[in-house]
Amino acid sequence: MGVHLDHARTFFGRDGNGLLEGGRYALVHTRSLEFDDLRPYVPGDDVRDIDWKASARSGQVLIKRFVTEKHHKIMVVADAGRNMSATAPSGELKRDVAANVIGAMGLITLRRSDEIGMVFGDARGSVDVRLRRGETHVEHMLHRFADHAGTRPSSSRIVTQLDWVARHQRRPLLLFVVSDEPDPDDRLAEVVSRLTARHDVMWATVADVPLIGSSDDEDDGFDVSDGSFVFGAGALGPRVVDAFRQAEAQRRERLSDFMVDYGIPHAVIGGSNAIRHQLTAMTQVYARAG
Structure with a gap:
């Protein structure tokens, strides 16, 4: 660089993955058919994206994250x-x-x-x-x-x-x-x-x-x-x-x-x-x- x-x-950090979960999701992720990964639920997230099986296994509420093409x-x-x-x-x-x-x-x-x-x-x-x-x-x-x-x-x-x-x-x-x-x-x-x-x-x-x-x-x-x-x-x-x-x-x-x-x-x-x-x-x- x-x-x-x-x-x-x-000041921003080296690791871009998960650094701005809510905002970074908004900037570079949108709903599509391509599944990306899971992340912890943040108040305000769409409940339709909750992965209930993964949440039950992990003990915390997890959200499916999708990437756009x-x-x-x-x-x-x-x-x-x-x-x-x-x-x-x-x-x-x-x-x-x-x-x-x-x-x-x-x-x-x-x-x-x-x-x-x-x-x-x-x-x-x-x-x-x-x-x-x-x-x-x-x-x-x-x-x-x-x-x-x-x-x-x-x-x-x-x-x-x-x-x-x-x-x-x-x-x-x-x-x-x-x-x-x-x-x-x-x-x-x-x-x-x-x-x-x-x-x-x-x-x-x-x-x-x-x-x-x-x-x-x-x-x-x-x-x-x-x-x-x-x-x-x-x-x-x-x-x-x-x-x-x-x-x-x-x-x-x-x-x-x-x-x-x-x-x-x-x-x-x-x-x-x-x-x-x-x-x-x-x-x-x-x-x-x-």
Whole structure:
């Protein structure tokens, strides 16, 4: 594997078999006549797939898993703008966390040679990496994303990339969005409404490190999106800090409610070490929805 895929694999794991049982089943397994193997029952699974004889022998409820002869088509839609140069709660740059998230999704596709592509960019426009298969293609995809995100990107505007996909991708796809935490405004609602009418969508947002720390934090900072100065918490005082934290919590709750309203499985990822857990949880929701 290449440098980017190898790095993603350190957080995602080497063993693809059973690593994302619920979600991986949704992404690369569907019901067909070809039996694959058995796995433990997960709440939300179709009870028609329970293998009662195998369950009786093993002492636990087991589900039949089937493979499809068709390959899946997955389109990553990624924010490569200036917001991804900020710091995640883990201390990593958000663009590095995003690259590892994208790489993890690429690793999921490799075992069954599923097709994967990517649309990434910033407020200026979008770059389209066409659907293809294989390690070399995924590594090339990650290299282009890292190069763009790390070389003087413009401001982030994920709605630009989403609109590009809505206008150009007519056949149904699984869209996997990786972005900063967007504001759920009318423009985002309009384009997401168009996308969810045609495609399946999952969404991973890379969290920001808290803009304001504890009330005794004297360090000032700046906003990477526009370079504006940000006072440290020590200069603002505890009342302002508390009001800011409440506003941030409400903003994140509005975004989560927005995703739920459109039926989008979603996760907030604060660092690369959380990727495996968060992807598992998110893809399990996707499996049950399907």
